[in-house]
Amino acid sequence: MAGAGDALSALFGLQDKFVLVTGSTQGIGKATAKAFVAAGAKVIVNGRRQDTVDSTVAELNSAGLAGSAVGVVGDLSTAEGIASLARQVDDIGALAVLVSNVGIFEVKDFFAIPDAEWQRYFDVNVMSTVRICRHFLGPMLQRGAGRIIIVSSECGVRGLHTMAHYAMTKAAQINLSRSLAELTRSTNVTVNAVLPGPTLTEGVVEYLRGVAEARSVTREQAQADYFKENEPTSLLQRFLTPEEVANTILFLGSQAASGINGSAQRVEGGIIATAA
Numbered sequence: 001m002a003g004a005g006d007a008l009s010a011l012f013g014l015q016d017k018f019v020l021v022t023g024s025t026q027g028i029g030k031a032t033a034k035a036f037v038a039a040g041a042k043v044i045v046n047g048r049r050q051d052t053v054d055s056t057v058a059e060l061n062s063a064g065l066a067g068s069a070v071g072v073v074g075d076l077s078t079a080e081g082i083a084s085l086a087r088q089v090d091d092i093g094a095l096a097v098l099v100s101n102v103g104i105f106e107v108k109d110f111f112a113i114p115d116a117e118w119q120r121y122f123d124v125n126v127m128s129t130v131r132i133c134r135h136f137l138g139p140m141l142q143r144g145a146g147r148i149i150i151v152s153s154e155c156g157v158r159g160l161h162t163m164a165h166y167a168m169t170k171a172a173q174i175n176l177s178r179s180l181a182e183l184t185r186s187t188n189v190t191v192n193a194v195l196p197g198p199t200l201t202e203g204v205v206e207y208l209r210g211v212a213e214a215r216s217v218t219r220e221q222a223q224a225d226y227f228k229e230n231e232p233t234s235l236l237q238r239f240l241t242p243e244e245v246a247n248t249i250l251f252l253g254s255q256a257a258s259g260i261n262g263s264a265q266r267v268e269g270g271i272i273a274t275a276a
């Protein structure tokens, strides 16, 4: 008799499916890669460095999970880097799920952000998403099946004066996600954005270390103060874990989410103070 695990696995429909998670050697990307491997998928891990890609793949493959991982090194900040990654992924197999996760962020005073930095944020965060979707959405539409999840942020909805350049790119991703979803009419392809709130990834731990140093307090203290000072509307009043965000991405990437298309799914602990 099939167990509950088998039933869930059938509902998710991810067994042996190829899944690409861009920027997946740490943080939300790595947790997402792990969630898909746990669901039985064949996950392609990506980052810019051979050593971290290799160690992530080794870690996922030795975790005793139902699926497996392979690695593709590639810098997604350039058209050439994406073309090279796309070629290597095409050689591996037809993608069932694309998670466009690569993103850079930094706290910076609006008046101190030069033009070149606005352009860099646009290139890495927006153009990486445009280019990777342009490559993989067409074949998904031809097959009539596939899932694209674009990892944006809640700040793409509400703005963020401490990271205006970053928030601008996250707003662009939400809009792009909706436009691409409109190309999927009458297919089993879906495109959705995910809007995480502050999540305790390596990138954010690094940021909190900087805050702590500037204030001469411990990193733990800076972390504890963060929500009181910066996110009074958060209902959780804590950082999300990368796994909490990954669970949402996994669901949207599964067959179980076949009715959700063109949406911006929040996983932000209630920071945005509206119900819809």
Ligand SMILES: NC(=O)c1ccc[n+]([C@@H]2O[C@H](COP(=O)([O-])OP(=O)(O)OC[C@H]3O[C@@H](n4cnc5c(N)ncnc54)[C@H](OP(=O)(O)O)[C@@H]3O)[C@@H](O)[C@H]2O)c1
Binding pocket: 022, 023, 024, 025, 026, 027, 028, 029, 046, 047, 048, 049, 052, 074, 075, 076, 077, 101, 102, 103, 104, 105, 124, 151, 152, 153, 154, 195, 196, 197, 198, 199, 200, 201, 202, 203, 204
């Ligand atoms: N953390 C948060 O609080 C938060 C909140 C909302 C939304 N998000 C979004 O979630 C996504 C992931 O954030 P995170 O905090 O998990 O990031 P992170 O900890 O900084 O990790 C970023 C990942 O992307 C890879 N990467 C960076 N630049 C790359 C490039 N040009 N080409 C290929 N890979 C690259 C990094 O590996 P290498 O350095 O080895 O290349 C790493 O694996 C981003 O889109 C971010 O905007 C994060």
